[in-house]
Amino acid sequence: MTSPDTLSSRYGRTPGTARRTRTIGIIAAVAVAIVFGLWLWWGGLLEAPAQxxxxxxxxxxxxxxxxxxxxxxxxxxxxxxxxxxxxxxxxxxxxxxxxxxxxxxxxxxxxxxxxxxxxxxxxxxxxxxxxxx
Missing domain, CATH: 2.60.40 (Immunoglobulin-like)
Incomplete structure (x- = not known):
């Protein structure tokens, strides 16, 4: 019989992998937020109204x-x-x-x-x- 730890290790479900996936997700979300904010600024939506x-x-x-x-x-x-x-x-x-x-x-x-x-x-x-x- 195979233990649950062996199966998790075999299929990449270790605590280190979970941390790495969560870190990559957070970094990706922050990058999307930055790009969206820059797009709003570039598009003029966050600038002062027309003069x-x-x-x-x-x-x-x-x-x-x-x-x-x-x-x-x-x-x-x-x-x-x-x-x-x-x-x-x-x-x-x-x-x-x-x-x-x-x-x-x-x-x-x-x-x-x-x-x-x-x-x-x-x-x-x-x-x-x-x-x-």
Whole structure:
């Protein structure tokens, strides 16, 4: 007959093996937690919120070749920025585009209205993207 210790030893179930398996498991869990934390940091989920906000407030179709876009821009005072404005036709194709530089100001929130020339009649005008300069 074989003793239980002999069977455990034969199939690798010794106290040393159990300790080693537990240690490897803990190390693997810590490594996964570190990688996940770095991924969150790299992806921007743990960073400070955005430093500015641009919000469309409306548009006016002035003619077949011009649309006027109104928007609100909020940023820290003294922050220069630029915004790209686009005009779209009924199939959401871009028919007009303009980049506008926003000078620094002592106000947090400002309202802007800019005209965009179009190649054909637009049905809407909006902010495409803004960035700090």
């Amino acid at each position: 500015f906000e641009a919000k469309d407030t409306g548009h006016t179709i002035e003619s077949d070749s011009r649309v006027s876009v109104r928007w609100q821009f909020t940023a820290e005072p003294g922050t220069p920025a630029s915004c790209a404005i686009q005009a779209l036709d009924s199939t959401f194709g871009i028919v007009g585009w303009r980049v506008v530089d926003l000078p620094p100001s002592d106000q947090n929130t400002r309202v802007f209205t800019e005209s965009v020339l179009t190649t054909e009649r637009a049905v809407t005008g909006l902010i495409y993207r803004c960035w700090l300069t």
